[in-house]
Each structure stands twice: as structure tokens, then as C-alpha cells.
Amino acid sequence: MAFIDYCDRNRILLMVFPPHSTHTLQPLDVVLFKPLSQAYTQRLTTYLHEAQELISIARGDFFGLFWDAWVSVFSRETLISKAFETTGIWPKDPNVVLKRFTRTPERSPSSSRLSPSDWLQMERLVRAAVKDTRQDEAKKLSLTLHQVSVQNQLLQHENRGLHKALQHQKKYKKKGKALDLQQRQEYHGGAIFWSPRKVREARAREKVRADDEMEEKLQKARRKESREAAKVQRQIELEDRRAERERLKVVREKEKAEKQAERERQKQQRNAEKAIQLS
Incomplete structure (x- = not known):
């Protein structure tokens, strides 16, 4: 959300593309870097083909091949304006991109054709x-x-x-989870144009999310405090029961000692009476 706020403060119109689509929708990738990559690959292939692959590419060979590709691609003056037109951003025309994915139906092969x-x-x-x-x-x-x-x-x-x-390798790939900043009720293909209205809506959703997160933290703190209080109460009850057991133990031992002393006194008294009778 901080990045969206930065773009809004600096009057930058933000567009979010679907995953793995920049090679088709990103103006710089479509008109600049993709042709640059193709031109460099073509010159590298030609260089290796002419050398019959008998020599390897040295570090000093890179700049010459790259510079030729750079000049052939970046020498056009209308390159930037053409980049936005080719990707359908300005003038807005989604068909410019959609028609690249329109496949013409292939003719069914003749039944007389042999494999x-x-x-x-x-x-x-x-x-x-x-x-x-x-x-x-x-x-x-x-x-x-x-x-x-x-x-x-x-x-x-x-x-x-x-x-x-390839299918076996795909089973072990972990898919990343994209940041969800749009309403789920809106249907789109993954590309989002962050207009000022959408920025305000995103801020409102971010505020609701932050409030919910804060409320959840408060509830967790209350539950933790309740658990701590219950733990302290249980500890107090355990201490009270232990003290009561100790008190009862002392009382029982005291009563036992008194009974033992009484038996000893009675025994001594009987012995004294017997001694008097014998004398």
C-alpha cells in the first residue's frame, strides 16, 4: 500500500499486470528489450555460424555484438511513443494485445496424407x-x-x-501467492489500472484490514490475559489446598501425640495402682 500511496502523491498512474505477462503488456519489454534480445541473439548466432563454432565467445567479443544490437534497436526516435501504442495503453485499444493470441483455425489435414x-x-x-x-x-x-x-x-x-x-518437474514447483489488493467481486484478467478511485478504494480496504488485524491482536491479548489470570487462580487454589493439607496433617499428628501421651499416663497410673495393691 505504501507504493500505491507514493504513486498517488507523485501523480503516477499505476498499472498492475497479470503474472508472466510483461513480455506482452510492458511497453519497454515489448518494444525495447525484446527486440534488443532478439537482435543480440541473431548477431551472436551469425558470429558463431561464421566461425563454424571453432572459437568460443571471449569477454572482449561481447561489447561489439551487443553494441551493434543496441544501435539497431534504440536508434529510432519514435520508439517510446510506439511502445505505448503497441501495448494498447495509449491510445487505449485492448484488441492490439488480444489479436496476438487469436489463433486461426488450422485446416484439417487431408485423409490421403501419410504420416x-x-x-x-x-x-x-x-x-x-x-x-x-x-x-x-x-x-x-x-x-x-x-x-x-x-x-x-x-x-x-x-x-x-x-x-x-517437464510434467514431473512441474509437480514440485511451488506457486507463489499474488498480493490481493482488488475486490473479489470485480472480474478481470489480472491486469489492474490504479486510477484515483481505485486508490481510494484500496486505502479503504487497507484500513478495514488493519482494523481487523488490530482487533484480532486485541482479542488474542485478552485471551492470553484470561489464560494467565486463570493460571494464577489455579496456582492460588493449589497453594490453598496444599496449606490445608499441611494444617490437617499437623492437627492429626498433634491428636495422635495427645492420644499416645494419654495412653502412657493411663499405663503409668495402672502400674502405680498395682504396685500399691501388692505392697
């Missing part, structure tokens, strides 16, 4: 189309088709293995 992995059917087709299969051209065509079929099967096998490995 590259179906080697036997392609071999029969070659024999049916070529009159003399003993010619060198026919043999080369058959061998080429066989190599293409084998390579296709190997690539499919590798692709399936990589796909399984």
Missing part, C-alpha cells in the same frame, strides 16, 4: 509412383524417405521423454 513415421506406406507409394525402382533416383528417394521416417520417430521419442520430464 512421416509410416515407412511401409511411403515405400508402397514410391513403388507405385516410380516405374523402375531399380534406378538410382528411386533408390535415393526411398533411402531419403526412410531416413526422414527414422529421424521423425527419434524426435517424437525424445519429445515425449522431455514432456514427461
Whole structure:
């Protein structure tokens, strides 16, 4: 919320994009950094291709390749204004972005088309189309088709293995939780334009959240205080019961001692009476 307040104080219009969408919605990423990355990759690939991959990239080679890519991308004067237009921010046009994700339906393949992995059917087709299969051209065509079929099967096998490995890796990825600053009743695709009205609403929600958090802390403090008071009360009761047990123990011991003394006195008295009678 502090960042939103900063933008509001400095008259900065804030936009929040959905996760993993800056490459499509962020003006600098779309018009500047993505073309820069592509241009640098192209020059690096060309450099390695011309060198037949016999030499490695040294530290001194980086700036030359990067500078050529930088000049080719950042030399246009209308680059900044085009960045906002390409991402549909100004003039506002969501279709500029949406049409990139519109997929044209693919034509269904013809039923007569053969799969590259179906080697036997392609071999029969070659024999049916070529009159003399003993010619060198026919043999080369058959061998080429066989190599293409084998390579296709190997690539499919590798692709399936990589796909399984990727699915296995995704199981252990932990998804982050995005900061929830918008009302849940609003439907959107994840992108938010923080207008002054939305900033005020966000502040109100933040105040409610802070009040709820403070109330919860107060309730926890009250519950803790109640538990401490109950603990002290139980301790006092335990001490009272212990003191009462000690008092009763002393009384019992005193009564026991008095009874023992009385028995001794009576015994001595009987002995004295017997002595008088005998004398």
C-alpha cells in the first residue's frame, strides 16, 4: 500500500499486470528489450555460424555484438511513443494485445496424407509412383524417405521423454501467492489500472484490514490475559489446598501425640495402682 500511496502523491498512474505477462503488456519489454534480445541473439548466432563454432565467445567479443544490437534497436526516435501504442495503453485499444493470441483455425489435414513415421506406406507409394525402382533416383528417394521416417520417430521419442520430464518437474514447483489488493467481486484478467478511485478504494480496504488485524491482536491479548489470570487462580487454589493439607496433617499428628501421651499416663497410673495393691 505504501507504493500505491507514493504513486498517488507523485501523480503516477499505476498499472498492475497479470503474472508472466510483461513480455506482452510492458511497453519497454515489448518494444525495447525484446527486440534488443532478439537482435543480440541473431548477431551472436551469425558470429558463431561464421566461425563454424571453432572459437568460443571471449569477454572482449561481447561489447561489439551487443553494441551493434543496441544501435539497431534504440536508434529510432519514435520508439517510446510506439511502445505505448503497441501495448494498447495509449491510445487505449485492448484488441492490439488480444489479436496476438487469436489463433486461426488450422485446416484439417487431408485423409490421403501419410504420416512421416509410416515407412511401409511411403515405400508402397514410391513403388507405385516410380516405374523402375531399380534406378538410382528411386533408390535415393526411398533411402531419403526412410531416413526422414527414422529421424521423425527419434524426435517424437525424445519429445515425449522431455514432456514427461517437464510434467514431473512441474509437480514440485511451488506457486507463489499474488498480493490481493482488488475486490473479489470485480472480474478481470489480472491486469489492474490504479486510477484515483481505485486508490481510494484500496486505502479503504487497507484500513478495514488493519482494523481487523488490530482487533484480532486485541482479542488474542485478552485471551492470553484470561489464560494467565486463570493460571494464577489455579496456582492460588493449589497453594490453598496444599496449606490445608499441611494444617490437617499437623492437627492429626498433634491428636495422635495427645492420644499416645494419654495412653502412657493411663499405663503409668495402672502400674502405680498395682504396685500399691501388692505392697
